[in-house]
Structures are given as structure tokens and as C-alpha cells.
Amino acid sequence: MSQSEYTGNPFPWLKSVAITSAFCLGIAIVTYIVWPDNFYEDLAVSFGYGASAIATARFTTYFFPSLSYRQVNVLTVLSAMVLGTANAFYWLSGPDTYQSLAEMKPVIMLALLFTLICFYYFYSYEQKLLAQHEMEQVRRKQSEQEKALVLSQLRQLQSQIEPHFLFNTLANAIALIDQDTAKAKLMLVRLTDLLHTNLHRTRADVTTLEEEIGLISAYLDIQQIRLGDRLSYQIISNDVSLTLPIPPFLIQPLVENAVYYGIEPKGEGGAIELHIEEDKHELVVQVKDNGKGIQPTMSSGGNGVSLENIRGRLVSLFDNKASLTIKEPLEGGVTATICLPKAQLMTLQEQGEVHG
Template sequence: MTFTQEFAQALRHQRQLMKHRPDRWRFRLLIYALWLLGFGTMFAVVAGVQRGNLGSAAWWQQQVPGNMIVSTCVMVSFFAVFRSFERLAPQWLLDTITGWRDWRSALFFSVTSVCCALIGVVIGLGFIDQIWSGQNLRQLMGTLGFWRQFLAVSVVISVFVGWRYRARWKQEMLQARVTEAQLKLLQGQIEPHFLFNTLANVQSLIDFDPERAKLMLERFTDYLRASLGQLRGDTTTLAQEFAMLEAYLGLMQLRMGERLKVELSLPADLRGVELPPLLAQPLVENAIHHGLEPKIAGGTVAVSAKRVDGRLWIEVADDGQGLDGPKRRGGGNGVAVANIRERLTARFGVAATLELLPREGGGTLARIQLPLTASNP
């Protein structure tokens, strides 16, 4: 990743509430330094305009260094307040705030930012008072000029934060629509191939094993009933997702016979949790196609959902060839995984992840982590 790309990624992460920040310290320090310079310049310009000495020698000698001190205190206040909130707040609260895509997000960050600015300004003025101004801090804060200056700064902060988050919402909504359209296109390419293969299998079974052909048609109908409804919507529930997986795995068991064993685990309290559709099925397809089908003995694919530290984990595990095994042609493993990651980012930002891990005992473990918000307790 280039310097520009890593810096842009660090900037995007600054707009998220995260308990553990993945960016390197030099990029975070660079962002803080740019913000410090921006705040200091803004404070100095506002003060110079109000006093009518902008650009004068007195402005350069007194107000610029003084406001840089205030800006440093403001940045320290921002860092201390937001990092303390991220570390102390429960994960579900961070996920809820991150998931807001309306006025609540702008209001939360605007009010918090103004409070941080006030704390930093008061501390910074205290330092200035001790160093050279000689003014009593209480007397200074009691003047109308101080509050006029802080009101102007607060308005600037609020407008900037509101504009930034409005632009972020529009970008994320556009990205989500593009990603969902790509998913529909990809699914439209995959489904006919899967449908034709299934119908061909049924046709070949009709003559010598009509009972099995009938059972495959019944499972195929169950799969269509479960999957077509999800393809038409932007949201599904875990119960619907697992119903589709059960129908799909039933078809795969008819094709692979005793070589495929299935384990599904969905706690009752998570059945109504909402999530984007078709997250787990591509991972199940990869587990069978790349992990189990190449093995003569086959194996087991296990799909589970559970609540861990206030988050939803969806895991697809198999005891197949593993991540280092040879990949079969036409499986679309990388495309499916990249598509899921893009959809998660578009819907949840950095609050959702997809990991591919080596499974203990052999095989592969795919783990999706999603936020559980107030709407999904």
C-alpha cells in the first residue's frame, strides 16, 4: 500500500469509532498535526478579524503563538475524550453510533466536538494566562468577546462536521447501491449455471433413480423458495439465511451422498437479527467446492451464528483441504470473498469484517463479524 493510500485509509478510519485502531502511529500523528495547524490558523484568523489586527506584527507575535497553544490543547482534548469514549463504551454502543446514517450522527459528533473544543480552549487560555497575558482566566471567560469568539468557532466546527458527515452518507449510500448492483449481476451470472446443473442432474436421475430425482426436485424447490425472496430485498434475517443454507446443503448432500456431512447451529434469540442477504452461502459454496469435493472422503461443513462480546459472529468451517490446498478452476473463491467484504464495508464500514483462517485440526474457517445494534439486540 502506497503512502497516499495508507494516509487516505487512516483518514477514513478517523471518521469511525474503533476500540483498536489499525493505522500506524506516523499516519495518525500526521493527521493530528494537520488538524492542529488547521485549528490554530482558524482560531488566530477569527481572533484577528474580531480585533481588527489580522496580519499585523502584534497578530503574528501574540495571537498566532497563543492560538497555536490553544489549538494544541484542543487537539489533546479531542484525542483524550474520543479515545476514552472508545475504550470505555460497550461495543454495541459504538456499533450503534457508527451505524447511524442520519442527523443523529452529525448531532453526536458536533456536540462532542464543540465540548472538546471548549475544554481545550479553557485549558489553553489557562496556559496563556500563566505564561504572558496576565489576565485572570475567570475574568476573561466572563467577557462577551470570549464567548463571541467561541460561538464563531463552534459554528465553524458544527458546519464542518455536518458537511463532512453528509458527504460521507451520500458516498456510502452510492457505494452501497453500486455494490448491491454488482452482487445482483454476479448472482445473475451464477444462478443460471447452478440451475442448469441441478436440472441436468434431475434429468439424468429420472430414468434409473426416479425417487432420488423426485427428492432432488423437492429440495430444489425449497432452495428456490428460500433464495428468490432474498434476491429481491436488501435485508434478510438469520432465520431466512439459514433456511436457504439448509435447502442448498440438502441439494449438495443429494449430489455428494455420504461424502458431505452438514452441521447448522442458530440460537433462537438470533433468528430475527437482520443482515444483508447472501453473506454465508458463497462461503459455504467455497467450502464445498474448494475444500470438500476434491477430497475422496469428503467431509463436514458447519455453519454457526453466535453472539460474542456484543457482536454477531457467523462462521463457516470445513475440514477440507485448507487455505493452502490447490484451488479448483471456476470456483470464484476470490471474487466471492472480495464481494462479501465490499458489501460489508458499504453497509457497516470498518465495524464489520470477514476473515479466512486455518481451522484447528485442518480445513478452513471463514468468520464474519457484524455489529449488533439497538435494532438487532
Template sequence: MKRCLSTALPSRLNILGRDLLFVLCMNTVIAVSLNYGFQTGGTFAHNFLYSQLIGLSIWIFIDVPRVLIWWNDRPRRWPFMCLAVVAVPLGVVLGSWATRELLGLPIKSQAEAGDMLRMCLVVGMLASASMIYFYWSREKLAYLERQAALDALQREESEKQLVRAQLMALQAQIEPHFLFNSLANLDGLIATDPRAARQLLQRLIGFLRMSLQHTRAEQCTLKQEFELLRSYLDIQGMRFGARLAFQIDLPPALAEAEIPPMLIQPLVENAVTHGIEPCMNGGKITLSARDAGDGSVQVIIADTGVGFCQGHSKGSGMGLTHVRERLARIFGATASMQMEENTPRGVVVRVTLPLVRRTDPTLAPVRAPAHGGAPAMATPAVSSS
């Protein structure tokens, strides 16, 4: 309650202060008009005092109730007009009486009083018309501005909700072929090698558990992302055997760099599906990260598969499209993705992101060595060579 009062009081005082400054300026303009335009008689000092006191009286009877009743909201038309009709004659009477008292003017004759009343009414009508126009126009403009700001906030919130839903849908996608192939491989191993089947099942359970955690998070570290990808490549290694080798290289200084979860996984899946799988002799996938300078980190996925010539002959390329969409929606122009030929064959994908480190690191980076054929059980974490 105290907080509300402390913020409301300065707001109302600021409104009254702005209005008072406007009234004083308009009263001065009216005084000059009466003295040199209408030539109502009397000295400029008398006309100035009349204008100021009558205008201030009308302002008090109009603006103070308006602020107390409507505050920052737009006044309703007919209640405000009724307020002005009552305030104008009261302000004229009060301002005229105050002027006579301050100047010590004697009671005038009936003719002089009529002339003075007409002048006061002219002053009052000019002052009230200017104030009513000012208040109504200003409040209408303020109301439209508030409505426009509210509409903009609602649109922005709707866009945020849409983008958030789209990003969650994108990062929640798991390559269905990978799951189907893993389950088919598991079915074959159950009959021929139960121990290997159990090992594959354990790794698949661990991978799905980590994937589920990633889909529920808005950010993860490079270490966590690389651990998930190492688990994925371990499973694929059991499927491809000696046809798939991989190496993961994560410098300790970049282990706590934050990235959107499951951003790199579609690129690694592409390297396996479109690079290694079509290649008769298989190949090697290297996943690494490096400090690219200028406050950015670069993640590199390189494979020695078939390359551009045959690697994209099948598949829809949705993985690359999803990665590009996420980069554009989250980072805009500060992130990029480039693809190029690898040497002697294969593809290299470089993803450059703004470098943001987690302030309270809880995980220490370790190393995943190069693997060939069916890899052994996963080590605790990933680090550099």
C-alpha cells in the same frame, strides 16, 4: 425545550469560566509588567488592583456579549472588532472608577489624572489586545476543529453508505448458472416427470423467497443460513441425482450465532460447480459449524470433488473474492478464510468469524441428515449428527 436549556446553560457557563480564568492570569501578568517593567509608579497592590478591575471590566463588555451573541460559533470579524472598540474605553472608565472607590483614593490633580489615565489606557490596551488575540485565535481554532470534525463525519458517512451498498450488492448476487440450470432441468422434467418438475419448482420458489429475505437483512443466524443452503443443495440434488450427496451438521449451541446473510452460499456454490460437477463420479459436500474457541465460530465447507487440480479450470473465482471482501469490510482482521486439500480428494474451506449469539432466539435447531442422490423434501431445520 427544557432539555435544550439544560444543556445550553452549562455550556455557556463553562465558556465564561474558562475565559475568566484566562483574564485573571493575563491581568496578573500585566500588573507585574507595569510595576517592574514600565515602572508607572505606585505600589504593586495598586497596580494589581487596577489591572484586575480594568481587565475584568473589559472582559465583561467583550466576552459576555460575545457568548450571548455567538455562543460556540466563531465571531464575525468586523462585528467583533466594533464590539472591542466600544468595550475597551468603557472597561477602562469602569475599572478606574471601581479602583478609586475601593481604595478610597482622593481626586487627583490634572497632571496626576493624566498620568493615571495613561496608565489605565496602557492597561486597557494590553488587556484588550491579549483578550482579542486569545478569543480570535481560540475561536478560529475551534471553528477549524469543528469543520474538520464535520468533514470527517461526512466522509465516514459516505464511506459507510458506499460499503453498505457494496455489501448489499455482494450478498444479493445469486449464481446465474444455478438458476439457468435449474430452469433448464425444470423444462426437461415437465415433459418426462411432471411430479418431479412440480417438486423442483416448489423448492426453487422456496429458495428464491428465502434468498430475497436474506438480501434485505443485515444479519441472520447460522440456522437460517444453513436452511437456505440446504434448500440450494436439495435443488442441486434433483439435478445431479446420485452424483451429489450432502450432509449438514449444525450444533444446537451455534444455531443462533449471527453471521452476514448469504456469506457461505458462494462457497457452497463453488463446491458444487468446481468440485462436484467436473467429477465423473460426483461426490459429497459436508457443511458444518463448530465452536473454534476464543469467542469465534468456524464454518466448514468440505467436498470430495476434483480438488485444486481441475476444480478451478473454469470460472472467474468471483465467489471467493466476494467472500473475502465481505469478511474484510465487516470484520477486518477478526475473521479469516482458509482453503486446503481434502482427504482423499476435494477441497476444505474454513471460515472463522466472531461468535455473536442472537439474544432472543425464536428458532430451535434440528437436523438435516446425510443425503445421497435426489434428496427427499427438506426437513424443517438443521442440527448436529
């Protein structure tokens, strides 16, 4: 594996300098204890070997990035032996000490031990990098497979509309034809809008806030006609870019839950508010209702996609950087909040365009 195949800078420069310096200092102290002479000379010799190793590794990886990590290690060891020994001879040679390189065999043996220990350290680090690289590839492949599965499940959801809701809407429209023709016509128009938007989304992995709001508005208009004065709703999206991309079927299930588990079981009905806000880093979508509160069946069944399904999609599509929270305020009802990172939303849009 070449240097360029590593993620980031493969050579741990700061860590290596710190560890090598500490090791050189330790070697100098041990040498001075065993052969008490001149500590500063021992320190200069020891750091000479360490500096030779670090400088060679730095030089090699900078000017020859195609070399493998193992080749860099071998060159580092050889350079440390040659340059470090030359530095040691400079400091230790003299009339009362070493007068030739042949007399420096003990120093050279210590240097060899030093460089072998350094080589073992960097070799171990290389193996760790390789293992991390392979693990990262496995995780990336698993993540892509999970996303593909989620998108496949989403396409199945997009290819159908809730039959129970569709039949009820048509039945209500038929009943209203004789009683209130205008309401019956409005219901059929909004149902047509809903089906048209849903059909368009079957061909896309990503929709926009504008399309999602249009779909929810059509859905709530139909429910408002069906429930009459028992349901009111408001959509608030001040200063939000409606062209922002968003995965489909994230907001609609929360609105469906608010209708079926919050407003409909409550005798006097209630109100639903959809708040959409954004800042530099995040898109926040909040669905509020003042209905019956949290019901046991909300997360496991009923109309729309379950809450666990939404959480699973958020984990898969946004790598744990998105969240869904469900709260029951003191004043009653339920508040569901989805937080989506905008950087990942843009990435999903790019991927959707490629797939399209």
C-alpha cells in the same frame, strides 16, 4: 451556520476554559515582570477578562442557540472588554493608582490585545468545525453512494442463480429418475425450495437468519444427494434468534466454497459445519470444513461471490465494523468467520423496510 447545525456541542468548553486559564496566567506573569507590583491583583485582572469571555459565551449559546458561532464570538469579545475592564478598575483603582477609567488606557489596550487573541482562537476553531462538518457531509454522501452501488450489485446477484449449478442439479435429477426415484424427487423438491427462497430475496435488501439457513439447508441437501456419502453437514444455531436480519448472500458463498474447493476435490469427501452464535453486541457466523484447505481460486473466482466481494460489502454496509476472516486450522480444512455488529444489522433492517 447556527449553533444547532453543529454535531454535538460546538463550543469546546473544557478545552476553552483550560486554554483561557493558561493564557490568563501567562498574561499575569508577563504583567508582573514588566510592572512589578501586586501579582495577585494582576492575576485577578487577567482572570477577570478570561472569565468574562467564557461566561458570556456559555450564557449566549445556552439561551440563544440560534445565534451563529461568529455572532457568539463578537458578543464574547465585547463583553470581555466591558466586564473585564470594570473588574480591572475595581482591583486597580485607588488613591495611589488609577482614579478614573481614562487613566486605565494601558490596561484597556492590553485587554484589547487579549480579547483579539481569544477571538482569533475561537474564529480559527470555528473554521475548523466548518471544514470538519463539510468533510463529514461529503463522507456521508460517498458512503450512501457506495451502499447504493452495493445494493444494486446485490440485486443483480439476487436476480440470477448460478447456471452451472442449476444445470448440473437438473441433469443429476434426470439421471436419478430411473435409478432412485425418491432421491430424484427430493432433489427437485429442494431445488424448488432453493429457487423459491432466491426469488423471494430478489425483492428484499435484507433477509433473516431463518430464510438464510433454509436456503443453505436446501443447497446442501442438493449437494449431499449429488455427492452421496462424500458429503455430510450440520447446522448449529443454538439459542440464536432466527428473526435476526442479515444481508443476503453473505453465508451462501462461504458454503459454496467449502463444497467446491474443500469437499469435492477431496477423494473421500468430508463434512461441513455451520455454526451461528450471538451475544449482546455481535452475530458470529462460522463455516467449517475438513476438505482440501485454502485454494488459490477461492478468492478470485468459481461459484458464488468471491471473498473480496464479501469483504467489500461488509466494509460498505457496516462501516468497517464487520469482519471476515479465513483460517486454515492445523487439522486441515478451512474455517471462515463473519462477525456482524447487531446494532448495524437493525439499522439495515430499518433502511430495508423504508426502501421496500
